[in-house]
Amino acid sequence: xxxxxxxxxxxxxxxxxxxxxxxxxxxxxxxxxxxxxxxxxxxxxxxxxxxxxxxxxxxxxxxxxxxxxxxxxxxxxxxxxxxxxxxxxxxxxxxxxxxxxxxxxxxxxxxxxxxxxxxxxxxxxxxxxxxxxxxxxxxxxxxxxxxxxxxxxxxxxxxxxxxxxxxxxxxxxxxxxxxxxxxxxxxxxxxxxxx
Amino acid sequence: xxxxxxxxxxxxxxxxxxxxxxxxxxxxxxxxxxxxxxxxxxxxxxxxxxxxxxxxxxxxxxxxxxxxxxxxxxxxxxxxxxxxxxxxxxxxxxxxxxxxxxxxxxxxxxxxxxxxxxxxxxxxxxxxxxxxxxxxxxxxxxxxxxxxxxxxxxxxxxxxxxxxxxxxxxxxxxxxxxxxxxxxxxxxxxxxxxxxxxxxxxxxxxxxxxxxxxxxxxxxxxxxxxxxxxxxxxxxxxxxxxxxxxxxxxxxxxxxxxxxxxxxxxxxxxxxxxxxxxxxxxxxxxxxxxxxxxxxxxxxxxxxxxxxxxxxxxxxxxxxxxxxxxxxxxxxxxxxxxxxxxxxxxxxxxxxxxxxxxxxxxxxxxxxxxxxxxxxxxxxxxxxxxxxxxxxxxxxxxxxxxxxxxxxxxxxxxxxxxxxxxxxxxxxxxxxxxxxxxxxxxxxxxxxxxxxxxxxxxxxxxxxxxxxx
Numbered sequence: 181x182x183x184x185x186x187x188x189x190x191x192x193x194x195x196x197x198x199x200x201x202x203x204x205x206x207x208x209x210x211x212x213x214x215x216x217x218x219x220x221x222x223x224x225x226x227x228x229x230x231x232x233x234x235x236x237x238x239x240x241x242x243x244x245x246x247x248x249x250x251x252x253x254x255x256x257x258x259x260x261x262x263x264x265x266x267x268x269x270x271x272x273x274x275x276x277x278x279x280x281x282x283x284x285x286x287x288x289x290x291x292x293x294x295x296x297x298x299x300x301x302x303x304x305x306x307x308x309x310x311x312x313x314x315x316x317x318x319x320x321x322x323x324x325x326x327x328x329x330x331x332x333x334x335x336x337x338x339x340x341x342x343x344x345x346x347x348x349x350x351x352x353x354x355x356x357x358x359x360x361x362x363x364x365x366x367x368x369x370x371x372x373x374x375x
Numbered sequence: 376x377x378x379x380x381x382x383x384x385x386x387x388x389x390x391x392x393x394x395x396x397x398x399x400x401x402x403x404x405x406x407x408x409x410x411x412x413x414x415x416x417x418x419x420x421x422x423x424x425x426x427x428x429x430x431x432x433x434x435x436x437x438x439x440x441x442x443x444x445x446x447x448x449x450x451x452x453x454x455x456x457x458x459x460x461x462x463x464x465x466x467x468x469x470x471x472x473x474x475x476x477x478x479x480x481x482x483x484x485x486x487x488x489x490x491x492x493x494x495x496x497x498x499x500x501x502x503x504x505x506x507x508x509x510x511x512x513x514x515x516x517x518x519x520x521x522x523x524x525x526x527x528x529x530x531x532x533x534x535x536x537x538x539x540x541x542x543x544x545x546x547x548x549x550x551x552x553x554x555x556x557x558x559x560x561x562x563x564x565x566x567x568x569x570x571x572x573x574x575x576x577x578x579x580x581x582x583x584x585x586x587x588x589x590x591x592x593x594x595x596x597x598x599x600x601x602x603x604x605x606x607x608x609x610x611x612x613x614x615x616x617x618x619x620x621x622x623x624x625x626x627x628x629x630x631x632x633x634x635x636x637x638x639x640x641x642x643x644x645x646x647x648x649x650x651x652x653x654x655x656x657x658x659x660x661x662x663x664x665x666x667x668x669x670x671x672x673x674x675x676x677x678x679x680x681x682x683x684x685x686x687x688x689x690x691x692x693x694x695x696x697x698x699x700x701x702x703x704x705x706x707x708x709x710x711x712x713x714x715x716x717x718x719x720x721x722x723x724x725x726x727x728x729x730x731x732x733x734x735x736x737x738x739x740x741x742x743x744x745x746x747x748x749x750x751x752x753x754x755x756x757x758x759x760x761x762x763x764x765x766x767x768x769x770x771x772x773x774x775x776x777x778x779x780x781x782x783x784x785x786x787x788x789x790x791x792x793x794x795x796x797x798x799x800x801x802x803x804x805x806x807x808x809x810x811x812x813x814x815x816x817x818x819x820x821x822x823x824x825x826x827x828x829x830x831x832x833x834x835x836x837x838x839x840x841x842x843x844x
Contacts, residue, residue: 207788211412211451211454211456
């Protein structure tokens with residue numbers, strides 16, 4: 181995973197609640213066995229509509245997505261997070277997220293930022309005017325034009341992991357002695373190989 | 376000191392490998408289920424880092440999401456490539472695979488339980504959000520993404536932050552004709568699609584205790600549809616009777632030891648949950664979704680809502696969008712909505728009991744001439760059993776297509792999809808836009824309502840069907 185750098189960029193607004201991962205990346209693109217190349221299929225069915233919000237010229241080149249509550253609910257497909265990242269997004273700001281989508285995003289270095297709905301409403305107006313914003317993960321702050329700095333929260337461990345671009349599996353493998361000890365003390369409950 | 380514990384707390388604590396200060400807890404995984412769609416990139420990651428699968432014997436792969444349900448080869452080259460990749464990866468990493476055509480394949484959440492691999496007190500993960508299904512056995516089971524699949528393959532553990540806990544108690548006697556699907560749809564309708572976010576939910580109460588394992592699985596399956604991280608039901612004699620004698624279940628003295636352990640799992644009286652919810656089901660009617668998420672649901676004897684009745688502007692906008700997509704007018708009685716397609720299947724409702732309940736409705740009747748109807752058993756084993764019981768002939772005589780096992784039209788990754796504008800009564804779990812095919816309109820219902828609807832051509836309570844001549 182690459183290190184999460186401070187991002188200053190345009191912000192695209194998708195003012196919809198409960199956007200599910202089926203909308204972010206429909207099922208026909210899940211047959212690919214690659215991890216990259218999903219960006220062009222982002223919001224595939226919605227994007228067919230010329231009036232789709234994300235087609236607005238002021239959102240071209242946006243790297244931050246500002247959206248409604250419960251973003252990324254539904255299916256566990258990590259392809260949804262891959263598609264957003266592949267389309268150029270570094271962060272998604274929403275009042276809340278689907279749990280699995282949020283975890284998937286953190287695993288690949290796409291930053292989910294949760295802010296109060298009222299705050300997001302104000303930020304949407306700023307973004308709709310084409311204003312840039314800065315996300316400073318080091319300082320845990322969002323900086324929008326003509327607004328006081330907005331603090332956000334992220335678990336300290338996750339923040340370190342994103343800033344350092346650390347490999348999750350390598351971190352866990354530091355615990356190999358504990359895993360081995362656990363296995364020695366707890367016999368396997370099933371044996372799939374003998375079925 | 377607090378000594379009473381919940382079922383969840385017991386499983387969590389007994390699976391803690393490590394919990395270093397300032398880091399998430401590291402949880403041991405007892406069973407990892409794998410399928411073709413969310414695993415290729417995980418195996419590729421292992422390959423790139425020269426890592427192996429730590430415990431292949433705690434891992435089981437199957438083919439379910441994009442397999443065709445008709446006889447013959449896989450025509451779609453992308454689907455074939457993905458199925459081949461799973462076969463190659465399982466061979467290379469030593470993971471057991473129940474491939475299509477082996478007679479042991481099926482939807483991952485159907486085969487785990489039927490093999491007896493899903494047991495009380497276990498931790499179970501799979502790269503699929505409906506892994507919550509396995510919680511019906513008193514296991515802690517949840518869906519994960521592909522990065523986590525790779526993590527479990529490599530380490531047999533997962534870093535996890537502790538969830539909050541919730542208990543949902545179903546109270547009252549559900550009226551005749553109300554099924555487990557209706558109970559969970561009604562609960563989701565009350566709580567909203569995000570009502571369970573961040574929580575592990577225990578479903579409890581006399582209503583749950585009286586349900587079969589199949590029905591408990593239907594309830595736990597849909598936990599993710601209101602955002603819950605997992606759903607679970609305390610193991611009891613119904614659970615043990617289901618498991619005894621199954622291939623993966625313990626035998627002999629190991630069975631007796633397991634029973635002792637499992638009987639000690641249920642939540643203690645006085646244990647505390649972060650949230651408690653009571654759902655009264657005594658006046659419940661069968662449920663039908665009218666919108667584009669599972670919380671957009673109404674009783675079968677109700678009608679499509681009017682956006683004007685919603686105070687919250689976000690909610691009003693969402694309802695307006697949903698009705699436009701679904702092609703429905705506010706105030707339309709649910710019973711007057713006609714359908715083009717009926718799908719009985721999916722990890723929610725494709726087990727033998729689901730097929731029996733649907734077959735009981737259609738026996739001796741014919742489906743409506745406009746309707747095309749599909750039955751897709753959850754596994755090769757369910758298919759065999761149904762055929763032994765003659766259910767396939769009942770479905771075929773009524774005009775249903777009887778198919779091979781798979782996820783099929785629940786998500787339409789295989790050729791079983793809706794055309795734009797087609798309306799479907801479906802026993803699956805998601806009615807998102809385009810879920811069953813771009814432009815398709817999905818209404819979630821129970822197997823009995825799906826069966827009755829196939830006959831009438833519009834949503835109808837099975838009890839309102841004309842008697843068989």
